[in-house]
Amino acid sequence: MGSFRTLEMTAIQNISKAVFVGLCRKLGTSQIVAMRRDMMDINEIVENQVTTSDECSIMVSVSYREGFRLKESDIDFMFWPNNTRVIWELSQTQYYNTHRQTLILGDCSDSPPGFTLLYLLSPTMDKDIQRACVRINNIHYISSSKYRQMICAASINQSIQHGPCASGTIGTTEFDNAPCFVSDFWPPTASSWIDRCHSWPQTHVVDDIVKNGCHFVAIGHKLGRHEDHEWRISFSLAEQKLAFSMNHCQFLTYGLLKLFITDMVNNGVSEDNKLLCSYHMKTAVFWAIQQNTIPQWCPQNLLGCFWVCFKLILKWVYEGVCPNFFIPENNMFLSKIHGDKQHQVFIRLYGLYEKGLAFLLQCPSFRTYIFNFLHNLRLSICTDEHTLISEVDFDENLYDEILRIDTIRKLDIQRCMKYLQTIEQMINLHLLTQYQAIMLQKLTADVLQQTAFILYMETYTHLNKLSYRVDKMFCYMLKLASKFGCITDMMYRAMYYYKTLRYTEALSIIEKVVKLAQPYVMYWYNEDTEMYIEAVGGQSWSTKMRQAVAWIILLNNKIHYISELLLEQQSAMENGWSFLCIPSFVLLYMLEILCYRHIDTIRAQTALDDLQALVHYDQGHFIPLLLRDISWQILGICQQVTGNLQAALYSYQQSLRQEPMQNIQTATQMRIQEIGQWNSTDI
Structure with a gap:
């Protein structure tokens, strides 16, 4: 059983089907992925239509936007000022009102492929742009490093600078905020890509991509003459549209490559030594689809699709060249994978190549599906997606998606x-x-x-x-x-x-x-x-x-709902939280206690007993573990308003011991001090 090479072709096809089924359950069926994209689309459209000309538009990018919901993945945001546009030729100024919009000229003449300098054409009221300007040959260019540093410094939640992004954490979710600029025009340096699109993507997709232009993220090429001032041309929106045009087998092949990189190449490797990333995997899938190197992208050929893409990546590592899909002259390995590092990565990948597809048995993300089949090679595998996910499973995915959407x-x-x-x-x-x-x-x-x-x-x-x-x-x-x-x-x-x-x-x-x-x-x-x-x-x-x-309750911290929670809202807001998240049952009991204490003290005490039992003994059923800090806090508030100060003190202390999900510790400490003052007054 050590190698798949000893198995018949039919068995290989059935193993591919088994992996397809496993990936559908782990990454989502085509219907679930479409639902995720639809809901992100509509939320993004509404948000960006509501923003004003002097604000920023925001786009969720990369794998999250493409439809993946992997626990280990962070969420990437790109944001750009609405009143600023990048053009490539001076003739394009005719499409803009220069009195209302700041225009920037992209200048690629002295930068490596895929990068550009941004020349400020017109005066701007944007203070960040003004402070980020540097003079090169008596021309005002916007420095990517200066702009990035200012935006990162203004970010919330203890963000740190990571590449072109301000990176941080909200709860257990890591995020990357990438400040950028946008152009309504397709970059001339990527014009060859349009001519290359004969078989994929379809013409209407190409037209849509070109019509929507590109972005510029604040990072220069490490080997460029102006590294601190250059901007990388970003095709995130184009890549998103390409991912949407994939069939589900192509999408799952991309997902399988992402899992492969996470589980087998970068597992246990420090952040600085992760040389291959999911972007390289996505690029390999794009090239494989466009060059027609795979005749059939279907469930029974899923492992074959993976193997073709894996060999393409191995070839790139051997040659030290990973061509950007839109600008092939941009070698994405140039400043990262070369010399000893290139040799080490190649040896590791070639070792896996020699094992054949059997190395997938070492991958924890889906080896269970393969093992189950290998124990019964005659097992019939059904790949009808409608039978893979139950109605409840689908509804839970939909529920999860609505919970994830951050509104207003x-x-x-x-x-x-x-x-x-x-x-x-x-x-x-x-x-x-x-x-x-x-x-x-x-x-x-x-x-x-x-x-x-x-x-x-x-x-x-x-x-x-x-x-x-x-x-x-x-x-x-x-x-x-x-x-x-x-x-x-x-x-x-x-x-x-x-x-x-x-x-x-x-x-x-x-x-x-x-x-x-x-x-x-x-x-x-x-x-x-x-x-x-x-x-x-x-x-x-x-x-x-x-x-x-039922959802958890979200209280916008700029709105005063009830006076008993004002302190917690202010504490959370001062620490960068827009909303206070409260388990529904906890708030329900709180309101019951607060109302009954005015009209029926016995029932108020009964409700308080119920709340106390819930907070003390719930095991994540009604109170999510990450919301135990606010739950203990509310129990303490209810105990305090009903006069049980010792119990309230214990609850506040318990709140401080929980995961500080919403940064309400300042409020907790103030309430503890308040109880201490009351106690000293009583003495």
Whole structure:
């Protein structure tokens, strides 16, 4: 069993099918990948249409945007100023209003292939661009190193500079923020790529790619004459469109190569010594598809597809040349893989090559699928994707995607109105996929909730009281939001009623939300799958959202929801967090305690006992492990407001011992000091 070479061709094809099935379950079926892309698309479109001309557009790039959701992968963001454009020829200035837009000229004449200097053509009000300018031969160029350093210094969450990015961590997720500029024009140095596209991609894809131009990220070539000032031409958007045009077998081959690099080449290797990366793997797949080196990209030939791409990478390492897909003259190994390092990488890859495809048995990501088949070579493998993922599995993937989407970057009433107008326009186009419609439904609920609370803050500040008509409008907006959203979106109405001293109304809402405790409700992937199917199986996701789906509660830290959590919101915001994330059950019990303490102290104590039991004994079922800090904190707040200071002190201390997910430690320490002052006063 040591080598696949001894197996018949039929067995090899079936092993390929087994790996295909395993990768579909690990990386996603074509339907799941399409859903991820659709939802990212619609969120990105809405966000960028709402941004103003003096703000930045943002694009999620690389593998996350392509549809992968690997735990070890970070999330890459590219952002660029809307009022700045790069052109390649002076004649292109005719397409812009130079009084409103800053124009930059790309100059590749003195840079290595794939890189350029950026010459500032017109005056700019952008302070970062002004400070990043350097003079070369009496011409103002924008220095990539200076620009990168300024943007990184202004980033949040203790970001560090990593290549062209400001890198950091939010919770357990690593991110890379890449400041860049954008051009609406395709770079002349990549014009040969257009002529090369005979068989792949299709003409309409090529036209779309060229029409959308390129980006420039803030890093120069290590062997360039102007390394500190050059910018790398980025084809991230073009690569995204190419990935979207792949069939699913091509996409999974790319995924298999990513897993191979992570598990077998870079495993245990320090960051500085990781010479091969997933970008090289993607480039190999692009070249293999375009050059027609693989006649059939299909499940039974998946391992053959992988092997062709692997040999291409081995050839590149041997020759020390990895040609960029868009600008082949740009050798991506030139400054990284050469000399002794090149030899070491080649020896390692060639050792795997000599073993044949059998080396995949060492790869932990999918060897189980191969072993299972090798124990029964006659096993029939079904590759029909509709049979691979159950309805519940798909719904969990959809649930996960909605949870991942970060909505509404900046907050004011004009922005909220623009969100609603944009969403309405998109709905009226009738061009949405079902997943994009779901995303718009979720966005609508979020915007309505935040709009109601913002209006409340502004109205109450100016009038010091609410008129009947204004209050009725807020209540209607929150009620409408709960109809668009899921079960837990009713909690925002309950908070509003509590905030406006209507405790009975708040409790009536809480009673409706109590069905959150039903075992069929999808909450943090803990639903009873059989009961879930029995309750809502086969229904639209819109119906499922309203009847059987619950999220964690997100409180925008710029909005004052209830006074008892202001300290925590301020602490989180000062440390770079836009939202406070609270487990739904924890907030439900908190509101119940706060309301009942005004009308029924016995029931308030019962609710406090329930909250205490939940926080003390829950094992990640209702309280995600990363949200235990805020859960202990809320328990302490409830104990403190009901007069049990010793118990509150213990809860705050427990909060400090948890993973500091939301940076609320400042608030915790202030509350501990407050209890200490009360105790000393009592003495």
